Amino acid sequence: MRSRCVAWLLGLVLLLPATLAKADIPTVAAASDLQFALTEAAERFRAETDRELRLNFGSSGNFRRQISQGAPFELYLSADEAYVLALHEEGRTEGEGVVYAIGRLAWLQRPGRDDLPGEDEPLAGVREALAAHAAGEGRPRLALANPEHAPYGVAAKQALEHAGLWEETLPLRVMGENVSQAAQFALSSDARGGLVAWSLALAPSLADRSDHVLIPEAWHAPLVQRMALVQGAGETARAFYAWLQEEPAREILAEYGFRLPGHDDPSPDAGVVTP
Numbered sequence: 001m002r003s004r005c006v007a008w009l010l011g012l013v014l015l016l017p018a019t020l021a022k023a024d025i026p027t028v029a030a031a032s033d034l035q036f037a038l039t040e041a042a043e044r045f046r047a048e049t050d051r052e053l054r055l056n057f058g059s060s061g062n063f064r065r066q067i068s069q070g071a072p073f074e075l076y077l078s079a080d081e082a083y084v085l086a087l088h089e090e091g092r093t094e095g096e097g098v099v100y101a102i103g104r105l106a107w108l109q110r111p112g113r114d115d116l117p118g119e120d121e122p123l124a125g126v127r128e129a130l131a132a133h134a135a136g137e138g139r140p141r142l143a144l145a146n147p148e149h150a151p152y153g154v155a156a157k158q159a160l161e162h163a164g165l166w167e168e169t170l171p172l173r174v175m176g177e178n179v180s181q182a183a184q185f186a187l188s189s190d191a192r193g194g195l196v197a198w199s200l201a202l203a204p205s206l207a208d209r210s211d212h213v214l215i216p217e218a219w220h221a222p223l224v225q226r227m228a229l230v231q232g233a234g235e236t237a238r239a240f241y242a243w244l245q246e247e248p249a250r251e252i253l254a255e256y257g258f259r260l261p262g263h264d265d266p267s268p269d270a271g272v273v274t275p
Helices: 002-023 032-049 060-068 081-089 124-134 151-162 179-186 198-202 235-243 247-255
Strands: 027-031 054-058 075-078 098-103 105-109 141-145 173-176 191-197 211-214 223-229
Touching: 027 032, 027 060, 032 054, 032 179, 032 198, 032 235, 032 247, 054 060, 060 075, 060 081, 075 081, 075 235, 081 223, 105 151, 105 179, 105 198, 124 141, 124 191, 141 151, 141 179, 151 179, 151 191, 151 223, 173 179, 179 191, 179 198, 191 198, 198 211, 223 235
Parallel strands: 027 054, 027 075, 141 173, 141 191
Antiparallel strands: 075 223, 098 223, 105 191, 105 211
């Protein structure tokens, strides 16, 4: 009887590491502009390592607040490095993390309209919407993410300010909780278009039902995106954090229009870039 108990206990000890490994499924907080790129990266990581992840997408500012309040995220990928650096100052992250990409802002609209703005005047659609509204021809909506907590919303506001259109557009603006929701609003039937992340415009599910044009980077502050491990992160989160800095992950990010640290700006003519 005793030998049977010893054998059972030994088997339990041998199974314990595998059980713990399966239980190590970290929750990742990621900016909405990563919705498609990071999902693809996580699938590749899972295929290579057999490790699972939970991906939560939302506004970087909201995640920054939640982590500050003790939310159980293990890895944080922000669209604005300032949020990561602020959490580091609070002692919430393991170090300052690393810059993983620089994002781009784009004008997005429904396809087949024959009125896509040109690169020389990418906000022409905004001016047209304002003119139509002033002439009593309806209220064409202009979509952007909420600049109070979404970095791409901040960039959209800065671009509109650069063009002298921020105050004028108040009656037409519709705010998304994050840039992914703003992209949905931009393609709705009552919208003229919107200012969203280029990475979303390049995603196959949106590219097939939209048109877009890039906004010059000089029109807004750089969208420097940083990630960091949250204090107490487990083994899988650490493995994914390291994997995201390797070439396979960098290639995926580049395909979605992100400029990589140490590389030149991606070409808007190509639609995708080679790192």
